[in-house]
Amino acid sequence: MGTNVSLEDKFQAFVDAENKVEPKDWMPEKYRKTLIRQISQHAHSEIIGMQPEANWITRAPSLRAKLILLAKVQDEAGHGLYLYSAAETLGEPREKMIADLQSGKAKYSSIFNYPTPSWADMGTIGWLVDGAAIQNQVMLTRTSYGPYARAMVKICKEESFHQRQGYEVVMKLAQGTPEQKAMAQESLNRWWWPSLMMFGPSDDNSPNSEQSMKWKIKRKSNDTLRQEFVDKTVPQAEYLGLSIPDPDLKWNEERGHYDFGEINWAEFYDVIKGNGPCNKERIAHHVKAHEEGAWVREAANAYAKKQAARKEGDASAA
Amino acid sequence: MSESNWKLWEVFLRSKNGLSHKHVGSLHAADADMAIKNARDVYTRRSEGISIWVVPSEEITASSPDEKDPLFTPSDDKVYRHPTFYDIPDDVEHM
Amino acid sequence: MAGGWLNGVKRDFTKEEALKEYFYFLADDSLVLGQQLSKWCSNGPVLEQDIAIINTALDHIGRARLLYQELARLEGGDATEDTLAYFRDHLQYRNALLVEQPNGHWGDSVVRSFFIDTFNFYLYDALRSCNNEALRGIAEKAIKEIAYQAQWSAEWVVRLGDGTEESHAKVQKSIDDLWMWSGELFEEHPIFEVLKDDLPAFSSFKDHWVKKVAEVLKMATLVMPSPELWMQTGGRYGIHSAQLGYILGEMQSLARTYPDATW
Ligand SMILES: [Fe+2]
Ligand SMILES: [Fe+2]
Ligand SMILES: [Fe+2]
Numbered sequence: 001m002g003t004n005v006s007l008e009d010k011f012q013a014f015v016d017a018e019n020k021v022e023p024k025d026w027m028p029e030k031y032r033k034t035l036i037r038q039i040s041q042h043a044h045s046e047i048i049g050m051q052p053e054a055n056w057i058t059r060a061p062s063l064r065a066k067l068i069l070l071a072k073v074q075d076e077a078g079h080g081l082y083l084y085s086a087a088e089t090l091g092e093p094r095e096k097m098i099a100d101l102q103s104g105k106a107k108y109s110s111i112f113n114y115p116t117p118s119w120a121d122m123g124t125i126g127w128l129v130d131g132a133a134i135q136n137q138v139m140l141t142r143t144s145y146g147p148y149a150r151a152m153v154k155i156c157k158e159e160s161f162h163q164r165q166g167y168e169v170v171m172k173l174a175q176g177t178p179e180q181k182a183m184a185q186e187s188l189n190r191w192w193w194p195s196l197m198m199f200g201p202s203d204d205n206s207p208n209s210e211q212s213m214k215w216k217i218k219r220k221s222n223d224t225l226r227q228e229f230v231d232k233t234v235p236q237a238e239y240l241g242l243s244i245p246d247p248d249l250k251w252n253e254e255r256g257h258y259d260f261g262e263i264n265w266a267e268f269y270d271v272i273k274g275n276g277p278c279n280k281e282r283i284a285h286h287v288k289a290h291e292e293g294a295w296v297r298e299a300a301n302a303y304a305k306k307q308a309a310r311k312e313g314d315a316s317a318a
Numbered sequence: 319m320s321e322s323n324w325k326l327w328e329v330f331l332r333s334k335n336g337l338s339h340k341h342v343g344s345l346h347a348a349d350a351d352m353a354i355k356n357a358r359d360v361y362t363r364r365s366e367g368i369s370i371w372v373v374p375s376e377e378i379t380a381s382s383p384d385e386k387d388p389l390f391t392p393s394d395d396k397v398y399r400h401p402t403f404y405d406i407p408d409d410v411e412h413m
Numbered sequence: 414m415a416g417g418w419l420n421g422v423k424r425d426f427t428k429e430e431a432l433k434e435y436f437y438f439l440a441d442d443s444l445v446l447g448q449q450l451s452k453w454c455s456n457g458p459v460l461e462q463d464i465a466i467i468n469t470a471l472d473h474i475g476r477a478r479l480l481y482q483e484l485a486r487l488e489g490g491d492a493t494e495d496t497l498a499y500f501r502d503h504l505q506y507r508n509a510l511l512v513e514q515p516n517g518h519w520g521d522s523v524v525r526s527f528f529i530d531t532f533n534f535y536l537y538d539a540l541r542s543c544n545n546e547a548l549r550g551i552a553e554k555a556i557k558e559i560a561y562q563a564q565w566s567a568e569w570v571v572r573l574g575d576g577t578e579e580s581h582a583k584v585q586k587s588i589d590d591l592w593m594w595s596g597e598l599f600e601e602h603p604i605f606e607v608l609k610d611d612l613p614a615f616s617s618f619k620d621h622w623v624k625k626v627a628e629v630l631k632m633a634t635l636v637m638p639s640p641e642l643w644m645q646t647g648g649r650y651g652i653h654s655a656q657l658g659y660i661l662g663e664m665q666s667l668a669r670t671y672p673d674a675t676w
Contacts, residue, residue, distance in 0.1 A: 024380060050455040057451045061668040061676040062495045063444075063478050066451075067471065073454055074467040078360055081460055085344040088326065094346060095323045119667055151343070169676075177674050285455070293458020295583070296519045297322040299576025300348035306575060307349060324459065345461055351568060356461040359468050 015216050020146040023089040031215055034208065035145050036090050037106075038217065040097040043083035044108035046076045048101075048282050052116040053125060061119060068165050069122055075158045082151040089147045102287050104274065111194050113276030120173055120180075120187035126166015128188075128195040128233065134159045135229045136199070144216040167236065174240040181241075188237070189245045196260075197268045199226040230258050325374055327353040329361055332369040339371050347372075422650040424603045431604035432545070433487050434507060435612055438649060439536075440480035441508035444498060445657070446529060447473030448664055449516055458519055465565065469526065472558040476551065483547045499668035503657045510648040511594035513656045520573050520584040524591050527566035531625050532598045534563045535618040544611035567629045574633025585635050596644025598622070 008028050014021070021027055053073050060066035084094045100106035111129055116122070137159060140152040173184035200206060200222040212218040220228075230249075237244050248261035271279070324346040330339035342361050347353035353372040362368050426434060450470035457463030481494035488497070511529055516522045537559050540552035573584040598615060599622065605614035623640050630637045647653060668676075 047455075047460065054454040057454055058448060058663050059667050061499070061671075061674070063474060063481070063498055065676050067474050067478070070451055070454065070467060070471055070474065074464055074471070077455075077460060077464045077467070078363075081345060081360055081464070082343055084460070088344060093323075094326075172676055176676075177671065179671060180674050289456045289458070292456075293462075293519065294322045295577070295579050296458035296462075296573070297324060297348070299580030300352070300572050301321060301324065301576075302580075303572040303576045304349040324461075346459065347461060348572070352461075355565060355568075356465060359465045360461065 012214070015144045018216075019144075020149065021144050022146045030211075031217075032090055034212060034215070034217060035148065036087055036092045038212075039083055039087040039090075039148055040092065040100070041107050041109075043080045043087060043097065044101045044106055045112065046080035046083060048108045048286065049112045049129075050076050050080075051282055051285055052112055052114070052278075053122060055116050056119060056122050059119070060122075065122075065169070072126070072162055072165055075162065079155045079158070082154055083148075086145075086147040086151040098290065102283060102290070104283070107272065109198060110268070110271045110276060111198050112282060113271050113278045114190070114194055115278050118183055118187050120170065120183040121191070123166050123169030123171075123173060123184065124187040124191045126162050126164075127170050127236070128166075128191050129198065130159055130162040130166055131233060132195050132198040132229050134163060135225050135232075139219045139225070142216075142219060148217075170242075171240060174242060184240070185242055188242050192245050193263060193267075194271075196226055196230070196263055197271075199223075199229065201265075201268070202263075227257055230260055234258055324348045325376070327357075327372045328375050328378060329353075329357045330371040330373070331357075331361060334368075339369065344375060419647060419650060419652060422652065426604050426607050428607055429487075431607040432612075433484065434602075434604045434649075435608060436480055436484045436487065436548075437507040438509075438615075440477050440484060440497070441506050442512050442529065442533075443473045443480060444477035445506070445508045445660060446512040446526075447471075447477060448660060449512065450522070450526070452516055453522065466522075469562050469565065472555075472562065476555050476558070479551045479554075483551070495668070499665045500672075503653050503661055504651045506648075506653065506657060506661070507651060508648055508653075508657075509594070509597050510645055510654050511591065511597065513648075513654055513660060514591060514594060515656060517587070518583065519569075520580070520587040521591070523566055523569040523573065524584065524587040526562065527570050527629070528591065528595050528626070529598070530559060530563040530566045531622055531629075532615075532618060533559045535621045536613070536615065539613045539618070543613065548612070570629055570635070571633040574630070574635040581634065584633070588630070588635055589638060592638045592642065593645050596640070596642075597646050597648060600644075600646060600649065602649050 007026060011021075011026065011028060011031070021031075050073050053069065053076075057066060057070050057073065060069050084097060087097060088094060097106065101108065111132075116125070134156065137152055137156050141149055141156055143149045143152065170184050170188075173180040175181075200209075203209065203221045203223045206222055209218060209221060213221070234244060234249065246261045248259065250259055252259045270276070274280075325348075326344050327347055327350075328344050329342050331342050332339045345353065345356050345360055347356050350372060354370055357370045357372055358368075362370070447470050450466055450473060453463065453466045453470070455463065457466055477498070478494050481497045484497055485492040485494055509529070511525060514521075514525055534556075537552045537556050540548050541556060543549060543552070570584065573580040575581070599619035601614070601616055605612075605616070619640075627637050645654075
């Protein structure tokens with residue numbers, strides 16, 4: 001027990017000195033567990049997040065928009081893959097992470113449990129949802145776990161394109177016909193609050209945050225990140241001539257930040273619990289693709305096995 | 319490994335001649351051809367003139383971290399956890 | 414020729430009209446297939462293959478854009494890549510019937526791709542040295558993607574054919590079901606005669622195609638149906654299967670609801 005304590009202290013000192021932890025290094029079991037939970041949850045968010053956007057690929061109103069959206073959703077698939085890959089370095093196989101996602105044991109970002117009924121949502125999601133994600137992810141490029149930090153560096157390079165893509169879609173709507181402008185505003189009305197919820201519970205209600213900050217997995221608190229996001233996004237909305245659906249929103253000279261209204265935490269917790277409009281649909285979609293693909297994955301394995309056996313046969317015949 | 323899970327491969331890229339291959343991550347594939355193709359799809363988004371290596375993760379033997387330092391007591395010998403490449407700075411230029 | 418399904422279709426073309434038709438064949442094949450492949454996004458059997466098939470969808474849609482841009486130039490007036498894609502009806506689409514066939518399961522989509530990719534490989538390779546400058550440029554760029562796609566779909570045909578008993582049976586059925594749509598790719602058409610000094614007739618690729626498909630299917634332990642079986646026709650004349658209406662209906666819905674909008 002005594003050595004354990006000193007190992008943990010040493011680990012803390014190691015992390016405090018801004019060293020990166022690598023896969024085979026000793027680490028507290030709870031650090032490993034926390035990382036697996038957080039990285040896999042992040043990976044699941046990228047993967048489930050493909051669905052609301054994939055929903056509009058076939059109906060994108062121009063070929064250019066179709067191409068860009070498709071490329072964007074493909075990037076999200078890539079992000080999911082980088083992150084699963086990072087989590088696997090901790091000894092967690094992807095099949096287990098997928099099973100946990102499908103059984104509901106593992107979570108993903110609640111924002112993707114809302115539907116995308118409007119083309120404008122393709123803009124708003126890129127602008128706000130990717131925007132909120134970037135806020136979080138830039139911080140994570142300096143996270144203490146090496147493979148996670150490296151995955152985040154790759155991801156962040158691509159995310160800035162996503163946010164610009166989204167903003168461009170919204171801008172074209174905001175500068176378009178009256179119907180298009182209404183489309184943009186209506187979409188912003190729906191997504192604003194769920195976007196703020198993406199940063200998670202307020203700091204007083206965020207039990208895991210403190211330890212994560214101490215281990216430098218996380219480097220900024222939920223409320224700090226949320227405030228940064230609001231401060232950065234309000235002028236962007238003003239530029240578009242769209243109004244943010246919050247009567248309490250106003251600049252606070254003294255704080256040097258925007259004040260904003262109270263999040264509907266009841267909605268936040270209920271959507272997490274599974275009561276959002278699309279929770280069931282998202283998981284069912286994932287399960288269906290996975291199950292329908294089983295025979296394909298099996299076939300590829302069977303073929304690989306036969307090929308390997310044939311190669312061996314050739315070698316021993318030679 | 320159940321019949322429908324594909325094995326894990328480590329991916330190494332040479333982004334241009336003159337640089338050595340560098341570990342960039344992993345992916346799942348049923349065979350080497352597929353792993354190479356996927357590596358191209360995933361990790362290069364098809365930049366030209368790139369050289370890719372893929373290695374089954376299980377084929378990699380990783381050294382144990384330095385036993386003299388108690389912090390680095392190996393917690394696990396499975397290579398699954400992981401082919402590590404210590405302190406490779408992320409060179410954004412040459413990704 | 415008269416007195417069948419293709420009764421009444423246009424069969425005489427000026428050189429200018431024929432050239433546009435040739436472009437529509439290529440552009441509509443690319444767009445409709447790209448549109449179909451894009452539906453695999455988030456539905457693939459495994460994440461890595463989701464990414465792979467999206468790549469091929471991106472390539473097809475990208476290629477379609479280049480072809481429509483050139484077509485817009487040929488059509489003149491207010492035509493743009495988007496008016497051509499979004500404001501033509503099924504009667505004006507000239508894609509082969511093969512590409513509008515439903516995605517079905519992974520094996521169906523793989524076989525559909527394998528047939529058209531193999532055809533595209535010989536076609537675009539020949540276009541690199543054709544007498545149309547725009548097409549030469551597009552083909553030069555496309556051939557690398559197409560070689561990759563053809564390789565990808567052929568490898569999958571082999572994996573599924575020589576995989577498990579189940580996959581073998583499934584993909585053999587995909588081959589058998591899709592076979593009747595394959596012959597249209599090489600069909601004679603009046604425009605080829607008009608353009609014969611400048612552009613290759615699609616029929617000139619048939620022997621290569623049959624040889625390559627036979628080779629891959631043999632490796633896959635699959636049986637190749639006879640190329641002499643009855644083949645469906647009509648797409649190159651704007652006579653389509655019922656599938657295309659749904660594909661276009663979905664694709665064009667938003668653009669047509671707001672025809673004055675720019676996006
Ligand atoms: Fe994300
Ligand atoms: Fe992402
Ligand atoms: Fe993104």
